[in-house]
Amino acid sequence: DAKTTQPNSMESNEEEPVHLPCNHSTISGTDYIHWYRQLPSQGPEYVIHGLTSNVNNRMASLAIAEDRKSSTLILHRATLRDAAVYYCILRALYNNNDMRFGAGTRLTVKP
Amino acid sequence: NAGVTQTPKFQVLKTGQSMTLQCAQDMNHEYMSWYRQDPGMGLRLIHYSVGAGITDQGEVPNGYNVSRSTTEDFPLRLLSAAPSQTSVYFCASSYSIVATNEKLFFGSGTQLSVL
Numbered sequence: 023d024a025k026t027t028q029p030n031s032m033e034s035n036e037e038e039p040v041h042l043p044c045n046h047s048t049i050s051g052t053d054y055i056h057w058y059r060q061l062p063s064q065g066p067e068y069v070i071h072g073l074t075s076n077v078n079n080r081m082a083s084l085a086i087a088e089d090r091k092s093s094t095l096i097l098h099r100a101t102l103r104d105a106a107v108y109y110c111i112l113r114a115l116y117n118n119n120d121m122r123f124g125a126g127t128r129l130t131v132k133p
Numbered sequence: 134n135a136g137v138t139q140t141p142k143f144q145v146l147k148t149g150q151s152m153t154l155q156c157a158q159d160m161n162h163e164y165m166s167w168y169r170q171d172p173g174m175g176l177r178l179i180h181y182s183v184g185a186g187i188t189d190q191g192e193v194p195n196g197y198n199v200s201r202s203t204t205e206d207f208p209l210r211l212l213s214a215a216p217s218q219t220s221v222y223f224c225a226s227s228y229s230i231v232a233t234n235e236k237l238f239f240g241s242g243t244q245l246s247v248l
Contacts, residue, residue, distance in 0.1 A: 056236070065137075065223050065239030066176070109175065121237065122192065123168070123176040 026110045031128045034100045042095040042127055044110030049090050054113045057084065057095045059106040060126070066109065069095065105131045135159050139224050139240035146214040146247045154209040154243050156224030162238070164227040165207040169193065169220040170242075176223060182207055214247045221245070 027045040034040040046055065056071040070077055070084045072093070077084040083096040097104055109126040140155045158165065166181035168191075178191030182201040196218060198210040207226075211218060224240040 058237070065225075065242050066237070067239065068236035071236065107175075121166070122178055125175040 026112060026124055028108075028110055028124065028127045030125065031130065033130045033132060034097075036102060036131055036133050037099050040097040040100045040104070040129065040131075042097075042108050042110075042129065043092065044094070045092045046110070046112055047091045049112055050114065051090075052114070055084065055086060055090075055093050056111045056113055056121075057082070058109045058111065058123070059104075060109070061103075061106045066123070069108070071113075100129075100131045102131050102133060105129055137224055137226050137238050137240035139222075139243050141243060142241070143244050144246070146211075146245065148215060148247060150214050151210070151212050152214065154211075154222055154224075154245070156207045156209065156240060157205050158207075158224075158226040158238070159205065160226065160228065160238065161204060162226035162228050163204070164229070164235075165201065166191070166225050166237075167197070167199065167207070167209045168223045168225065169218075170223065171220050179209065179222075211245075216247045219245060219247045 054071055054073050057069040058066040059069050060066040070079055070082050072084045072086055085094045107126040107128050109123045137158045163184050167179040168176040170176045177193050179193055179197050180199040182188045185201050185204050188199050188201055201207050222243045225237045227235045227237050229235045
């Protein structure tokens with residue numbers, strides 16, 4: 023299974039941009055890159071996903087490296103409500119029912 | 134919309150007791166799964182189902198049984214609870230079994246303590 027590597031923790035100041043990195047050097051050509059986040063005492067929630075091109079939605083942006091071996095989740099203006107654990111996950115075409123979460127990155131947002 | 138509903142929210146068991154964690158979704162999703170999350174760790178996949186009557190094992194299936202008799206429900210059974218099963222359990226669902234761009238919807242979790 024393709025795996026991802028993320029820093030254990032990151033800090034940001036409120037209203038500043040945050041770049042959360044994810045390495046996935048063994049990604050295959052058909053793997054989608056998904057990001058989820060887990061707020062305290064809640065279940066994970068979907069943030070964004072992409073395949074090759076950069077993606078934007080109302081929550082965040084996803085920048086995918088040209089070789090697809092890494093990606094970055096961008097929160098354009100962090101708020102205190104963005105403090106959460108962020109998970110980068112690969113969803114495989116031929117085993118797409120087996121989504122596995124790593125330990126993720128715990129983001130702390132300072133006022 | 135209810136989304137993914139898990140019951141109960143909290144449960145305390147004694148070692149050796151059995152119980153069923155309930156999960157229901159009202160979105161007509163084909164795919165459903167169960168995860169456990171231990172303190173300070175990420176989620177680990179226990180079992181999943183790609184449709185009624187079809188289930189498969191994830192990373193940590195031992196000690197758990199599942200069945201999928203309807204599209205809406207995916208209960209998780211602990212036949213003989215052990216302290217190592219103390220964890221927070223999350224149920225998740227997704228619309229399609231084949232589209233790798235489908236997102237997962239999670240329930241709010243069940244906190245289980247086994248004494």
